[in-house]
Amino acid sequence: MAVFWQTIAGYNAATWPLQALLVVAGIVLTTLLYRRPSPRVKVAMKVYLALLNGWIAVAYYLRACAERPYSEVMALFWGVMAAVWIYDIAVDYTTFERTRKHDRIAFVFYLMPFVYPLFSLLRGLEFPMVTSPVMPCSVAVFTIGLLLSFSKRVNLFVILFLCHWALVGFSKVYFFGIPEDLLLASASVPALYLFFKEYIDLNFHRDTKPDLRVMNFLLAAMCAALGVFFSVTIWQQFIG
Amino acid sequence: MKTAAELKEIAQFIAEYATRLMGSGVHTSRVVRNSKRLGEALGVRVIVSAFQKVVTFSVCDDDSGEVYSEVADIPPLPISFELNAELSALSWEAYDRQMPLPEIRARYAEIVARPRLDPIFTLILVGLANASFCRLFGGDWFAVSIVFTATLLGFFLRQRMQARGFNHYVIFIASSFAASMYASVALMFDTTSEVALATSVLYLIPGVPLINGVIDIVEGHVLNGIARLTSALMLIICIAIGLSCTLMIVKNGLL
Numbered sequence: 355m356a357v358f359w360q361t362i363a364g365y366n367a368a369t370w371p372l373q374a375l376l377v378v379a380g381i382v383l384t385t386l387l388y389r390r391p392s393p394r395v396k397v398a399m400k401v402y403l404a405l406l407n408g409w410i411a412v413a414y415y416l417r418a419c420a421e422r423p424y425s426e427v428m429a430l431f432w433g434v435m436a437a438v439w440i441y442d443i444a445v446d447y448t449t450f451e452r453t454r455k456h457d458r459i460a461f462v463f464y465l466m467p468f469v470y471p472l473f474s475l476l477r478g479l480e481f482p483m484v485t486s487p488v489m490p491c492s493v494a495v496f497t498i499g500l501l502l503s504f505s506k507r508v509n510l511f512v513i514l515f516l517c518h519w520a521l522v523g524f525s526k527v528y529f530f531g532i533p534e535d536l537l538l539a540s541a542s543v544p545a546l547y548l549f550f551k552e553y554i555d556l557n558f559h560r561d562t563k564p565d566l567r568v569m570n571f572l573l574a575a576m577c578a579a580l581g582v583f584f585s586v587t588i589w590q591q592f593i594g
Numbered sequence: 595m596k597t598a599a600e601l602k603e604i605a606q607f608i609a610e611y612a613t614r615l616m617g618s619g620v621h622t623s624r625v626v627r628n629s630k631r632l633g634e635a636l637g638v639r640v641i642v643s644a645f646q647k648v649v650t651f652s653v654c655d656d657d658s659g660e661v662y663s664e665v666a667d668i669p670p671l672p673i674s675f676e677l678n679a680e681l682s683a684l685s686w687e688a689y690d691r692q693m694p695l696p697e698i699r700a701r702y703a704e705i706v707a708r709p710r711l712d713p714i715f716t717l718i719l720v721g722l723a724n725a726s727f728c729r730l731f732g733g734d735w736f737a738v739s740i741v742f743t744a745t746l747l748g749f750f751l752r753q754r755m756q757a758r759g760f761n762h763y764v765i766f767i768a769s770s771f772a773a774s775m776y777a778s779v780a781l782m783f784d785t786t787s788e789v790a791l792a793t794s795v796l797y798l799i800p801g802v803p804l805i806n807g808v809i810d811i812v813e814g815h816v817l818n819g820i821a822r823l824t825s826a827l828m829l830i831i832c833i834a835i836g837l838s839c840t841l842m843i844v845k846n847g848l849l
Contacts, residue, residue: 518743529783562712
């Protein structure tokens with residue numbers, strides 16, 4: 355627990371100007387993706403996401419969090435995500451086409467990386483020992499928001515990884531007492547539902563079973579169960 | 595008495611029927627029994643010689659002494675117990691009602707055209723099944739949920755690689771590595787991480803070839819049985835390679 359916050363403090367103190375630069379670049383590219391979604395902007399966003407994931411792998415896990423056990427494994431995970439985005443640039447899989455269906459919830463997700471440090475400050479923590487917008491969970495929640503807004507064709511592997519990461523974040527609430535990570539866990543449930551619903555609607559074949567209604571019902575049931583599970587945990591955190 | 599053309603037609607249908615059964619995960623003696631039963635229903639004697647990749651059929655008309663032989667490849671199909679049960683039932687129906695070949699063919703076409711399981715549905719079910727394994731082997735609820743999401747990642751990778759036509763063994767190594775690697779996050783927490791790691795690859799265990807291999811040997815199809823067990827063993831080695839890579843990375847050793 356102490357090592358966890360010390361490594362975060364060290365990371366923030368050493369890299370805050372670069373983090374600020376990454377945040378500005380993210381805001382500019384996201385705005386451009388909404389206003390002028392040209393092929394160049396789309397490629398630039400993919401490059402940015404590859405860079406962001408690579409940054410988490412190298413600057414955060416390999417350098418700043420080297421003291422933590424299994425930080426190399428975490429670096430590998432985020433390195434794989436960076437590689438997935440580079441592969442995406444090569445094969446042009448993610449189209450970044452705006453669906454306009456989930457704009458409101460996506461906007462909430464965009465705000466989350468900034469809510470993370472506020473949450474820490476409200477808990478009485480002080481800079482540099484606070485969560486920042488360029489940390490794994492903040493990057494995950496930003497990616498979820500981005501992919502929700504441009505969800506016409508998304509890479510399901512990225513979504514599954516982000517859900518896996520949300521579960522890891524959720525576990526940190528229990529094991530390390532970091533309530534900030536509930537933000538990602540709570541956001542992942544509606545996101546999981548929307549992504550899978552979209553994926554099922556797009557990829558559903560008439561020659562497969564069960565039918566579309568059953569699939570949607572099962573998906574809703576699974577996400578409702580997850581939602582109840584997370585809500586109970588949040589409630590326990592509040593009363594505890 | 596059957597004409598040469600009729601014999602050819604029967605042999606070709608039985609070859610298609612039997613290779614579909616073999617490809618869908620049926621053990622050899624059941625395929626032989628079903629094929630012979632279908633032959634009896636159509637008034638011919640069927641002799642089957644089954645191997646791992648091909649099946650040879652001889653259809654004999656005892657009245658005329660005419661024999662027609664057919665060799666067919668066994669296609670790699672997804673394992674489907676539902677399809678196997680329905681095709682077996684078809685052979686009984688044909689035998690009991692003495693159905694003519696066109697009617698059997700129409701029923702067969704109807705059965706094989708039935709909808710398959712949706713890949714996303716399969717993905718979620720496999721995730722839940724593997725998570726249940728984790729619970730059965732003593733994993734706590736956190737380990738169960740880690741195994742669920744790790745299995746989703748590993749199985750999704752397997753589905754995509756299969757769709758792109760990667761080598762079967764490479765797929766098993768990659769899926770085993772991915773699932774166990776993602777399950778290894780359990781090591782960060784005070785949980786049943788060993789159970790999570792060990793059970794994360796169980797969805798890849800080739801249960802059907804293992805069971806069919808043993809049944810084949812017990813029922814006298816020794817060559818086929820050994821071939822099935824050997825290919826199952828190869829897949830288990832691939833799973834072990836994937837899991838070993840994870841252990842070497844996360845624990846600096848295999849134990």
